[in-house]
Amino acid sequence: MHTPLDIPALIATLRRVLPERERIALHEPEFGLAERQALLECLDSGYVSTVGKHVERFEGELAAYTGASHVVAVVNGTAALHIALKLVGVEQGDEVLMPALSFVATANAASYCGARPHFVDSEFTSLGMDAAALDEHLRHIAVASKEGWRNRETGARLAAIVPMHTFGHPVDLDALVALSERWHIPLVEDAAESLGSFYKGRHTGRAGRISALSFNGNKIITTGGGGAILTEDAKLAERARHITTTARVGRGWTFQHDEVGYNYRMPNLNAALGCAQVMRLPAFVAEKRTLAARYREALRDVAGLKFVAEPADTQSNYWLCAVLLDEARGNTSCDLRDTVLQATNELGIMTRPAWNLLHTLPMYADCPRAALPVAEALARRLINLPSSPHLGRV
Numbered sequence: 001m002h003t004p005l006d007i008p009a010l011i012a013t014l015r016r017v018l019p020e021r022e023r024i025a026l027h028e029p030e031f032g033l034a035e036r037q038a039l040l041e042c043l044d045s046g047y048v049s050t051v052g053k054h055v056e057r058f059e060g061e062l063a064a065y066t067g068a069s070h071v072v073a074v075v076n077g078t079a080a081l082h083i084a085l086k087l088v089g090v091e092q093g094d095e096v097l098m099p100a101l102s103f104v105a106t107a108n109a110a111s112y113c114g115a116r117p118h119f120v121d122s123e124f125t126s127l128g129m130d131a132a133a134l135d136e137h138l139r140h141i142a143v144a145s146k147e148g149w150r151n152r153e154t155g156a157r158l159a160a161i162v163p164m165h166t167f168g169h170p171v172d173l174d175a176l177v178a179l180s181e182r183w184h185i186p187l188v189e190d191a192a193e194s195l196g197s198f199y200k201g202r203h204t205g206r207a208g209r210i211s212a213l214s215f216n217g218n219k220i221i222t223t224g225g226g227g228a229i230l231t232e233d234a235k236l237a238e239r240a241r242h243i244t245t246t247a248r249v250g251r252g253w254t255f256q257h258d259e260v261g262y263n264y265r266m267p268n269l270n271a272a273l274g275c276a277q278v279m280r281l282p283a284f285v286a287e288k289r290t291l292a293a294r295y296r297e298a299l300r301d302v303a304g305l306k307f308v309a310e311p312a313d314t315q316s317n318y319w320l321c322a323v324l325l326d327e328a329r330g331n332t333s334c335d336l337r338d339t340v341l342q343a344t345n346e347l348g349i350m351t352r353p354a355w356n357l358l359h360t361l362p363m364y365a366d367c368p369r370a371a372l373p374v375a376e377a378l379a380r381r382l383i384n385l386p387s388s389p390h391l392g393r394v
């Protein structure tokens with residue numbers, strides 16, 4: 001269905017929902033007295049670097065909030081994904097199934113393992129990985145081998161399935177867990193955008209064997225830079241702790257290491273900030289949901305677009321609010337989207353397009369991929385709206 005977009009009505013509506021300011025950011029972090037105090041206390045203690053009481057406390061708070069059995073805090077979300085993939089057995093020459101519509105970090109993490117991304121399509125409801133389309137794709141391209149399923153064209157092993165919760169909206173995890181079990185390919189959730197998002201009452205990042213969170217400056221809470229690994233598996237958690245702290249063994253002053261490790265653990269200073277931020281997470285989520293409800297209600301009468309609402313049976317953190325533009329059948333241009341981006345940004349309302357699809361980036365152009373009709377349509381039609389928590393404060 002195609003209705004011409006009413007751009008003046010869209011702009012009038014955004015102005016009505018948003019406060020009167022010269023410039024409204026896409027997403028701003030927010031810090032108060034608690035953050036200042038936590039950082040100063042950490043400086044005064046002298047323990048600013050690798051491991052300290054704030055790291056353990058932050059991990060404990062995240063475990064309590066998400067319900068995850070084990071949490072390992074690391075330097076950023078990309079590092080968390082890298083280790084998650086490594087721990088489910090992704091190796092040199094493998095392929096990792098992931099949505100083409102994601103941030104570049106999802107693909108980079110596979111590359112760090114010496115593997116290649118294998119891009120699959122998304123669906124309109126969640127904006128995330130389409131389990132049915134992936135199942136169909138696997139039926140066409142997968143052949144069984146002793147080591148597991150292989151891509152019949154490249155010969156590479158299909159080593160992991162990595163869905164991502166786009167803008168905080170949970171993907172259909174039940175369908176993806178069933179798919180992962182049917183094909184015996186481990187599921188790793190890129191939950192970088194979905195801290196505070198729940199699927200059927202359960203926090204995202206708990207359905208995969210192992211998952212990754214991010215606390216980058218633009219995410220729902222921030223530690224400056226930071227990430228975390230979530231898992232229900234005690235052995236995997238122990239392995240994650242070990243290889244993210246240079247694989248050190250023994251105690252005292254011996255510099256003994258038993259494999260090639262990584263210097264990936266979150267510094268205490270960042271964790272101190274995280275401890276203060278995580279206390280505000282429930283309020284941030286509530287404010288973002290209020291903002292989303294306002295956008296949704298106000299945009300209902302604007303012709304030619306639809307507000308992207310959380311899928312049924314999920315509770316989204318609405319990390320980034322978004323609209324999906326209507327489009328005439330057969331359209332392959334981004335012109336309408338770019339006109340809206342131009343008009344809103346000129347007024348100081350920071351809107352943004354979705355990511356360029358990963359297979360269009362030069363380093364991933366030759367990677368294997370399924371047909372991507374929905375991802376392509378979404379990339380042309382999605383626009384993110386200003387989404388800072390304070391915009392939803394009454």
Ligand SMILES: *Cc1c(COP(=O)(O)O)cnc(C)c1O
Nearest residue numbers: 076077078103105106192214216
């Ligand atoms: C933010 C993000 C990451 C990576 O997190 P960093 O902490 O920036 O390394 C990974 N995947 C997705 C989808 C993200 O949005």
